[in-house]
Amino acid sequence: MTADPTTGISSFDPQRALALAADTFQNEAEALLAIRAGLDASFADVVRLMLSCRGRVVVMGMGKSGHVGRKIAATLASTGTPAMFVHPGEASHGDLGMVTLQDVVMAISNSGESDELNVIVPVLKRLNVPLVAMTGRAGSTLARHADHVLLCAVEREACPLNLAPTTSTTAQMAMGDALAVALLDARGFHEQDFARSHPGGALGRKLLMHVRDLMRSGDDLPRVAPDARFLQMLHEMSAKGLGFTAVVDAEDRVQGIFTDGDLRRLIERGTDLRAFHAGDVMHRQPRCVRDDVLAVEAAAVMEQHRVTSVLVVDAQGRLVGAINSNDLMRAKVI
Incomplete structure (x- = not known):
């Protein structure tokens, strides 16, 4: 792109926009396939842990990982796995009291070095609350202290600057969906169960209204x-x-x-x-x-x-x- 000398704003190149869009899809698709190829027994271990959880799956994450975490918690809750999102920054100022001994905590951080998450890890360990790390770095602080690790490593972000969380958040979202799908299948979750969680939706009306x-x-x-x-x-x-x-x-x-x-x-x-x-x-x-x-x-x-x-x-x-x-x-x- 070249800047317009009168406005200082870069001129728009439609072909470049299309090329970047295509590159984004390609980058993210390849990253998901790579993560799929790397799935191993650790994924099944996490599913087993969440199935046996007598409380809730408590999802935590900062920034974009936090936004992804909210979505994952909502998807889990609507498909038969009780879940909630707790903001790590608020957790260290009292909200950690929401976590009980019956819960499982899943902390999401691409770098695995989020200060807000790592500061509460010792407390979780003292409480003996199982900790699942969803991270892009197997050797990170978060991964080393977790009981289970879901690795979502990507080679680079779709962002041309390799800065904005793009491919990494897509990988986290897909891993969360994979967990939800595996859990709902293991629970024998059916359309009627989904309808009870969505009484105001179209499926809820069709399956619940007599x-x-x-x-x-x-x-x-x-x-x-x-x-x-x-x-x-x-x-x-x-x-x-x-x-x-x-x-x-x-x-x-x-x-x-x-x-x-x-x-x-x-x-x-x-x-x-x-x-x-x-x-x-x-x-x-x-x-x-x-x-x-x-x-x-x-x-x-x-x-x-x-x-x-x-x-x-x-x-x-x-x-x-x-x-x-x-x-x-x-x-x-x-």
Whole structure:
């Protein structure tokens, strides 16, 4: 780049930017493959240690390693391994009290010479708290005092000046992800477990939300008896605003359904509707789902049969509710 003499700001070279981006990806990809090739039994030892931990995995790191540490702690916690981040600078001023004898500490430092981390290592040793070092230097102070070492050494940073933590932090992040994946697999962690940790996310809604949580019920549910007059049935449909009414017997068992679509088809045929009862015009064997199934299953039934509403029944087949596509969309199930 050359500096603009009027502004003192370097002029932008798009081709150089693209070349640097490509070099960055290449540098970081090669570094990760090198670390992968160097994986050994020490990684499995750390996984075993964290699996047996009765407390939390306490992650620590300064600067960019601290930012990576926060992410690693969050990933571990959301995939079944209790974890938290403790800032090393605050740890030496009281926050070390958060660490218990049941915990495992994982300290992250590329150089392994972070003063804030190394000053608390003796305290951890006196407490007999297991210490895992994630570092780029096997002979560093942190590595020498750790019980286990996860080596994340990189030849050089992607930064053209070889100064800004780039490749080294990518290596730390990948090692943290590898730990999380190995741990969740060893714990038998499944989609349902992930959903319980993410109830507000899309997967959480799909795996935790049941039909009974969303269905219309009680006075909001349109229903008539088979002998209800046609005008009575229309009034029930209009009052409840769902575009249909269920037809049930005296024990609330579903006999059929009558929808706006059924009404349009009768009108198109020129049928005199005043003499009909609900049982005469209802659609028998309507689509129903149980109230204890997942809401996403109700969505699948609607999609499969190209309907926008389904009736909801209990284990005895009695009508307990109704749910339509609008209910599912509001809950962000679909």
